[in-house]
Amino acid sequence: MSDAPRKDPATLRSARWFAPDDLRSSGHRSRTMQMGYAPEEWMGKPIIAILNTWSDANPCHAHFKHRVEDVKRGILQAGGFPLELPALSLSESYVKPTTMLYRNMLAMEAEELLRSHPVDGAVLMGGCDKTTPGLVMGALSMGLPMIYLPAGPMLRGNYRGQYLGSGSDAWKFWDDRRAGLMSAQEWTEAEGGIARSYGHCMTMGTASTMTAIAEAMGLTLPGASSIPAPDANHIRMASAVGRRIVEMVHEDLTPNRIVTAAAVGNAVAVAMATGCSTNAVVHLVAMARRAGVPLTLDDLDAASRHVPVLANIRPTGTQYLMEDFYYAGGLRALMAKMGDKLDLTAMTVSGQPLGDTLAGARCYNDDVIRGLDNPIYREGSLAVLKGNLAPDGAVIKPAACDPRFHRHEGPALVFDSYPEMKAAVEDEDLDITPDHVMVLRGAGPQGGPGMPEWGMLPMPKALLKQGHRDMLRLSDARMSGTSYGACVLHVAPESHVGGPLALLRTGDIVRLDLPARRLDMLVDEAELARRRAAWTPPAAKTGRGYGWMFARHVAQADSGADFDFLTTDFGPPVAEPDIY
Incomplete structure (x- = not known):
C-alpha cells in the first residue's frame, strides 16, 4: 500500500460524472445501478479503465479473456472500481494488409476511450506487435495515470x-x-x-521488443515483460497491476512524470541490448514524440554504436528463446548488467526510480544474458543508413545478416509490386546472382498502404537451389521482427511520394557501406535529375474513410509514421467539457 494520501473523492476525475446533484449525473448513477452495482461499489472510489485488446482473432491475447478478471480482482482489492473497455485487437496473424495500417487507429481509440469515459486511471492490456505502441501512444496523449500489462511470450x-x-x-x-x-x-x-500456447512470439521479435521497451520506459511493473504468458506468475502480476494502478491514481503518478527524455533513452538502450526488432525504430520515434521527446534516427544510430547486444535470443542471438530469458533472470537481470548505459534515476510506474527496481536482480545463465565484456554483438542491434537512396534514413539489423553484406555492391533488380516480386522469386530460371540487390518499392506508409512487412523479400528459388540463404534486399517496407537477413528497410522518403528509391532502375549499381552508414545508387546527379523530371506520381492506393485519412496524414517512417494531427507539435486535444 502506498504512503500517498488518499485522494479526496471530490477531486477524482470520475466525480465529474457521478458526484453532482443534478439530472445528468443522476442518469449516470442510475445506469450504473442498472448493471447491478450498488452506489457504495463505485461512489467516491478511483474508477479504472481496463483497455483490453482480447478477441477471438488474436491468438497472442487468447488468455486476456481470463486475465482481465485477475486485473479486476487487484483493482477491487485496492479499493478501486474496474471498467473493462474493449479496444482494437490488431492480430498480427490475420489483419491485412498490415496491422501497421491500424496502429494509429488504436492510438486514437485508446486516447478517446479514456477521454470520453468516467475514469481516473487505466490498465493497458496488449502485447501483440502494434498493440504496445498503439495503446501507449494513445494513453500518453491522454495523460491519465496508466500502467501497461504485457501479454507475455508463448512457450x-x-x-x-x-x-x-x-x-x-x-x-x-x-x-x-x-x-x-x-x-x-x-x-x-x-x-x-x-x-x-497463448502469448506473443517467443523470439525477440517486435512483440517481445516492444514489451521490453515499455518496461524500460518505466510503464510496467518490474520484470513484467519477461514472464511467459502461461506461467502462474503472469496471473499474479496481473492482479498486482490492478492494485498498483489504484495507488497511482492516489499518487497522481501521470505519464509525463515517467516518460521523460531519460526514460526514452533507457528504452532505446534496452532495445539495442536485446537485439531488437527493426520495427522498434518506427514505434520508438512515435511513442517518444507523443511524450514530447524529439527522438530521431540519428539518436538511435548513436545508441547502437555504444550499446552492445547482450541478450542471446533468436533471431539476433544464436540459440535461446524468451522462456530461457525469463529463467535466466529476465529483463531486470539484463538491465542490471547494462551499467552506465541506463539512467537509473528515471521514474517508473512502481513509484520508484529504475535503479531501485533493479535491486537484487540476478542473472542465472550468463550465456543467455551476456555481460558488457562478452556481448553477442559489439554494437547495437540496429544501424541507420543515409545516402542518395535514403536521404532521410533507412534501417538494417547488422547482427542478423551475413557479415559479407556489410560492404556490398551489386546490380539492382527492381519490383514495383509484391505480386510481381513473388512471381519472379518462384521462377527457377530467373536471371539473378547472389550479388544482385533485390528491390521492392511502393510499400511505404502511403504506398503500401501502411508499410506492410514485405521487406524480407523471399530468396529466389533459383538461388535457394544453389544453396544460398541470404542476399542484399532493399525496400521502403518493414519486415517482421522475427525475420533475419541482409534486409535494408524503411527507406525514407518512400518511393510513393517521390523519394529517390522511385528513381532506381534495374541494373543500377547499389552500394551498401555499413561501417560508414551509407546507402547509395551509383548514378550521377544529371541522370537522376532527368529521371526525376520524368517521374509521374502513382495513383493513390486508398479511397474513402479511414484509408483516405491515413493517406493524407501519415508521416514518413523516419518520423514514426504517426498522424500529423496527433503529435504534440499540432497542439493540445480539445478540452474536456465541464458539463456532462
Missing part, C-alpha cells in the same frame, strides 16, 4: 526434438520447403509445433 516451439522460434524458424523451414528439402507432412508437423 518454446517444438518439432522433432528441436526448439523452434516463432517466425524465425518458419522462414527457414519455408526456404527448405521451397528448395524441396521438406515434405508437406513435415511442414504440417512444424506448423503445429511452432506456436503451441
Whole structure:
C-alpha cells in the first residue's frame, strides 16, 4: 500500500460524472445501478479503465479473456472500481494488409476511450506487435495515470526434438520447403509445433521488443515483460497491476512524470541490448514524440554504436528463446548488467526510480544474458543508413545478416509490386546472382498502404537451389521482427511520394557501406535529375474513410509514421467539457 494520501473523492476525475446533484449525473448513477452495482461499489472510489485488446482473432491475447478478471480482482482489492473497455485487437496473424495500417487507429481509440469515459486511471492490456505502441501512444496523449500489462511470450516451439522460434524458424523451414528439402507432412508437423500456447512470439521479435521497451520506459511493473504468458506468475502480476494502478491514481503518478527524455533513452538502450526488432525504430520515434521527446534516427544510430547486444535470443542471438530469458533472470537481470548505459534515476510506474527496481536482480545463465565484456554483438542491434537512396534514413539489423553484406555492391533488380516480386522469386530460371540487390518499392506508409512487412523479400528459388540463404534486399517496407537477413528497410522518403528509391532502375549499381552508414545508387546527379523530371506520381492506393485519412496524414517512417494531427507539435486535444 502506498504512503500517498488518499485522494479526496471530490477531486477524482470520475466525480465529474457521478458526484453532482443534478439530472445528468443522476442518469449516470442510475445506469450504473442498472448493471447491478450498488452506489457504495463505485461512489467516491478511483474508477479504472481496463483497455483490453482480447478477441477471438488474436491468438497472442487468447488468455486476456481470463486475465482481465485477475486485473479486476487487484483493482477491487485496492479499493478501486474496474471498467473493462474493449479496444482494437490488431492480430498480427490475420489483419491485412498490415496491422501497421491500424496502429494509429488504436492510438486514437485508446486516447478517446479514456477521454470520453468516467475514469481516473487505466490498465493497458496488449502485447501483440502494434498493440504496445498503439495503446501507449494513445494513453500518453491522454495523460491519465496508466500502467501497461504485457501479454507475455508463448512457450518454446517444438518439432522433432528441436526448439523452434516463432517466425524465425518458419522462414527457414519455408526456404527448405521451397528448395524441396521438406515434405508437406513435415511442414504440417512444424506448423503445429511452432506456436503451441497463448502469448506473443517467443523470439525477440517486435512483440517481445516492444514489451521490453515499455518496461524500460518505466510503464510496467518490474520484470513484467519477461514472464511467459502461461506461467502462474503472469496471473499474479496481473492482479498486482490492478492494485498498483489504484495507488497511482492516489499518487497522481501521470505519464509525463515517467516518460521523460531519460526514460526514452533507457528504452532505446534496452532495445539495442536485446537485439531488437527493426520495427522498434518506427514505434520508438512515435511513442517518444507523443511524450514530447524529439527522438530521431540519428539518436538511435548513436545508441547502437555504444550499446552492445547482450541478450542471446533468436533471431539476433544464436540459440535461446524468451522462456530461457525469463529463467535466466529476465529483463531486470539484463538491465542490471547494462551499467552506465541506463539512467537509473528515471521514474517508473512502481513509484520508484529504475535503479531501485533493479535491486537484487540476478542473472542465472550468463550465456543467455551476456555481460558488457562478452556481448553477442559489439554494437547495437540496429544501424541507420543515409545516402542518395535514403536521404532521410533507412534501417538494417547488422547482427542478423551475413557479415559479407556489410560492404556490398551489386546490380539492382527492381519490383514495383509484391505480386510481381513473388512471381519472379518462384521462377527457377530467373536471371539473378547472389550479388544482385533485390528491390521492392511502393510499400511505404502511403504506398503500401501502411508499410506492410514485405521487406524480407523471399530468396529466389533459383538461388535457394544453389544453396544460398541470404542476399542484399532493399525496400521502403518493414519486415517482421522475427525475420533475419541482409534486409535494408524503411527507406525514407518512400518511393510513393517521390523519394529517390522511385528513381532506381534495374541494373543500377547499389552500394551498401555499413561501417560508414551509407546507402547509395551509383548514378550521377544529371541522370537522376532527368529521371526525376520524368517521374509521374502513382495513383493513390486508398479511397474513402479511414484509408483516405491515413493517406493524407501519415508521416514518413523516419518520423514514426504517426498522424500529423496527433503529435504534440499540432497542439493540445480539445478540452474536456465541464458539463456532462
